[in-house]
Amino acid sequence: MSIRILIVEDEPAICEMVTYALDEQGYQCQLAHDTRQARTRVADGNPDLIVLDWMLPGQSGIEFARELKRDPGTRDIPVIMLTARTQEADVVTGLDAGADDYITKPFSPRELLARIKAVLRRGAPHAAGEELVVDGLRLDPVGHRVQADGTELKVGPTEFRLLQFLMAHPDRVYSRGQLIDQVWGRNVYIEERTVDVHVRRLREALAPAGRDRLIQTVRGAGYRLSGKD
Template sequence: MSRLTILVVEDEDAIRGMLMMVLEQAGFKSIAAADAAEAQKVLDENAPDLILLDWMLPGISGVEWARRLKKEAVHRDLPVILLTARGEEEDTVRGLESGADDYMTKPFSTKELVARIRAVLRRTGKIQGLAQISLGDLVLDTDQHRLSISDKQLEVSPTEFRLMQFFMTHPDKVYSRTQLLDQVWGRSVYIEERTVDVHIRRLRKILGKYGKEDLVQTVRGFGYRFSLPD
């Protein structure tokens, strides 16, 4: 199967080079541009599967270029992830209103970036055939509904499977119990927050049989984080 192509639009050489290296290591093909004008030329000659787009670019800003792209029928469905140092809520809203499919605030974990890229590509149908999510020796197969460590299947409930799927596509980021309830159980369902704790404890017990209980970490006073050791 041919590699999916990511267009990296970033004006800082060091960051652009780092992103391209991370993408290549994750199995993607990467092409690069330093600003929106150069990116437009690249886009005219190539058909990338996703664009990683820095907000603050010289000339036309990334968010403005994304807005223009999404108005063109030929590029309307091209996934865009904005990268920015802006972390205010109103900036997030502006970024997503431009038509971007996701939004990441610098500095970010490269593991989370790759996971979010794959999540967007799955959501937009670019890699609908990719049924497996792999982090280290942990593999989650969405088609087979199986979770395994080193090829050994773990016995988890459907809820715990969804919880692990969310964690594995959003590593290294802290989520409150309320956020986990919304993402895993759904906003239309009323469930007490302590239900999250019960499932976390069960997951840790299951993972603990393989020495992996520390993958799900408690962040005191806020919630939980899923993280693999570097």
């Protein structure tokens, strides 16, 4: 599963440089030239990280970062601010707005890549391509494999995304609506009972290894993944 990075930048030269550098590292890049386009890209499905310019036409990057952090559906998306502002007060403003890191222009592609890897590793190990493990169940996001007790389990693509999200957030309960937003995307119309169908299929896929018990139903609330009995 490719790591999705949204680049919100209105300078073509910077867009080209950043996109090329990220493509070379195997990241899946999306571009937006203002916050209106960025809002549409996010609605199509939350990216794993946003590289966000401060000075944009219309709404500023700072205002958009604050908007993202106010929304429960997007507040966990890591944000790296790009800006020509170098004063300490500007750095503080960017971080206070919810940015996870701050890079001043001009910058090198190597610096940006290092910052991206660090932020992904810090905030979401699964997005950095690291293996997820819960109670002996192993999910490899790069190789797109699920294993338990040395046996590979056959998990469908939607069930894989569902499992990856739940394993990245163990012991937390998510409603059906929240799972739709995180796994399918907020602009996709899916009935909540469809989530139940995919949860059932996921349990069936995990059953041969006895790991179906990890997917727990919380009556009146939704689902969680937990290795605790």
